[in-house]
Amino acid sequence: MRILIVEDNVDLLDSMKMILQNEFTVETATDGEDGLFLAMQNIYDVILLDVMLPEINGFEILKKLRNEHIMTPILFVTARDALEDRVSGLEMGGDDYLVKPFQAPELIARIRALLRRSGNLTIDHTIKYRGIELFGKEQEIKIDSNLVKLTNTQYELLEYLIQNSGKIVTKEQIFDRIWGFDSDTTDAVVEVYIHHLRKKLERYGYHKDIQNVRGIGYILKAPKES
Structure with a gap:
């Protein structure tokens, strides 16, 4: 937060x-x-x-x-x-x-x-999206009741996407939120970490929820059934 x-x-x-x-x-x-x-x-x-x-x-x-x-x-x-x-x-x-x-x-x-x-915190300090639960104080994550290990940066990235689920967030917003204005890297790092996060979620079927919005950024929402 x-x-x-x-x-x-x-x-x-x-x-x-x-x-x-x-x-x-x-x-x-x-x-x-x-x-x-x-x-x-x-x-x-x-x-x-x-x-x-x-x-x-x-x-x-x-x-x-x-x-x-x-x-x-x-x-x-x-x-x-x-x-x-x-x-x-x-x-x-x-x-x-x-x-x-x-x-x-x-x-x-x-x-x-x-x-x-605002929906960003529950009574027990967790945030939730579908079958994903983030426990803020411990920085732990459960997916469909399975404990999943994320790095600090991956956790912050997923937390930010969940807090804005259903909304488009730009690469610049993600970069400023996670890495900060004075970071010595560039917003290209966002794509790298989105890729790593998707790999962590793939086992549980949530990787497709992180959807690209061409030329803008990303949106977290359930994919449409084909």
């Missing part, structure tokens, strides 16, 4: 990152412009968004994302606790609101609730 934190208070930003990084992959931005750029890549499972930000405020970031039909769950994290601010954020398409100061358990609980609501 990948989380973006957009917060201009560096001490608070570091604190939230420390709280979350044992359970999630965390990326950060300290101003609205950088936060918007990262959020527009649409590779995050949740965005933690301050309202009062340099360059572009949190409400404007939310508006721009929703206008682009990017529906990543957004948790506003802000000291602005006036009722009208909370209502405005939710009415504009925000998903939840957490007022500073807050305790670590509440932050984690709210993120997990958003992930469950």
Whole structure:
């Protein structure tokens, strides 16, 4: 699971990152412009968004994302606790609101609730697709009740495809999600890992679910019966 934190208070930003990084992959931005750029890549499972930000405020970031039909769950994290601010954020398409100061358990609980609501997490921290189950905390996978070994990268790739099952994901989105913007490789690596993942799934008949979308990327869905 990948989380973006957009917060201009560096001490608070570091604190939230420390709280979350044992359970999630965390990326950060300290101003609205950088936060918007990262959020527009649409590779995050949740965005933690301050309202009062340099360059572009949190409400404007939310508006721009929703206008682009990017529906990543957004948790506003802000000291602005006036009722009208909370209502405005939710009415504009925000998903939840957490007022500073807050305790670590509440932050984690709210993120997990958003992930469950979006279908990316179950109560027992698993994600499922047909006969495939991914156990997030242990990074284990079962296919039709059989325990299957995957590398960390293969696991992250399958997790991302399942989270977006039925949707087209571009090679660029996959690359940015799994390898990151500052990777010293190229997006050609995506094809290599898709090939390896298909080989792992072939024994159980799920390899054809990872379908090519010519010139764009891939989609995970059950193949049509011929």
